[in-house]
Amino acid sequence: MIRAEPAAGRTIVWLASYPKSGNTWLRALLSAYLAPDQPLDLDALVGAPVQLDRQTLDDACGIASAEMTPAELVPYQAILHAELARAAPYPLFLKTHAAFITSPDGTALFPAAASAGAIYLVRDPCDVALSYAHHLRRDTATAIARMAAVDTVQDQWPDRSSAVVPQVMGSWSSSVRSWLDQAAVPVLLLRYEDMLRDPAAGLARVLGFCGLDADPALIARAVAATSFAQLQAIERGSGFGEAPAGAQPFFRAGTSGEGRRSLRPQEIEAIHAAHGETMARSGYGSTGVPIS
């Protein structure tokens, strides 16, 4: 079984995924498991992407990151990742939507020396498309086009700055492949649909990968505390800082198969044409149902 490989200075476990693939749910599960006696606070979940804070990067490296391209930033982000890894005990969970990229000088964005492992969450791209469109407040065609474009970058605007640094995501397929095709950082591939079918087993796999104790009673409690209905209720009650701007909630449906029911047939065809090979590789059949 694949395992994370922590060592001195190698403390980060990346929670990597394309957007809307269950990353926040996994963070909630880990939070509820690791701090079972604390009420779940959506704005204080394990895995907060502190590495994306522009001020943190600028302070760490002495740069004005807003005036640099994503490619130019990679060596600096790698330096920050190594700093964060050195300063934290294992495991330091960090959420990312970035692909596993390398700068022209050969520096990996996610340095092996800082990265004990990564959990890559994958979800049927038809469901991702529907949820991503909702998140972007755009139509599904826009979401599908972004998921097909190899140069998709999140949080980048040509005419203004932002408080977080851009994340080079690439297409849905290139994101999945970038993580699975590298050998420097151990990766556990986790399907959202499997998590949904048996969240306790999914969480146990994550804990096993990380080398953490997997206590069945605590896992059951964490699963109960982070059911979709619970997460929606918490978001309604106290809000969620990572929710998209506007009134719509972050936790929308949390189901599988809705994309295939509500996308137009030609949209589903387009997704298969763009991503079929990678879908098959990550365990999705032509109907989007996980094969194994």
Added chain:
Amino acid sequence: MPRFSAYGLTIDCALPLPLPCAAAAGAPDIVITPGALDDAGSLPVAFANWRAGPGRLLVDFPGIGRIHAADGTRLTYDCAPGLDPSRIVSVLMGTGLAALLMQRGLVPVHASSVLTERGAVLVMGRSGVGKSTLLGGLRALGLPMLADDVTALTIDGNGQALAVPAFPASRLWEDSLARLGEDPAPLARVRDDVRKYYLPVGQFHPDPVPVRWLVHLAVHNRARPELVPVATPERLPLLSRFIFRKRYVDAMGLRRAMFPVVARTCDQAGMVRLDRPVEGCEPAELARFLLDTLGAP
């Protein structure tokens, strides 16, 4: 060598500066020159991409080059081969100048600032929060600018905390220029492939002035801006948090030298937090709200 003035200092720089500068005369306080930095000698503190020791800082910028700031007077740069010089100018004028200011006992604060009739108002905030845009709104109300992005603090012979002005220019993204009604077409870009521009500012106050207000600019998800007082025990840590490139302070052994400047500024100036709506609001409107609520003219 081109000579200019910033932060009350006369600076000679071997590289042409793309931003508008105030002319200066007399002997230079700081000299910025190229030089080999392969062997910068022993520096006890090593962190991320930089090393430091008493009065010295050496920073490696992958893809850009290295800079060495020493004794508050010398800034040396070693460019990566084939690099567009504007790239190293950015780190020289940012990190390099900040390190020299610290070495000279000035405290660089991540704040834009203007002059009001009651003294300097500094707007502190994190990268990307909208300091330069609010500065544009304050300028639109007729207030002279002191600095965009980084304002220096010092104490004069009478123990008065002063804000020290920087350059007569503001750096603004196209989106902010549009909000301020400025046309980007005639302006120089910060770099060719970035839609951020140098806006020359005519109404610039070049001399140090007493600090009246420190405003922490933040973002909230409500519809209207709000001004919230900062309690006395929170002031010192808050201002310390916004020291520009603050990690170099301890590494260069400067904490004891800088603490009185920060403490006295907190004693003498008022401090508030300005929460602006996340969706943005008109810069001049936000500026008006700030000044009206502060009671400053």
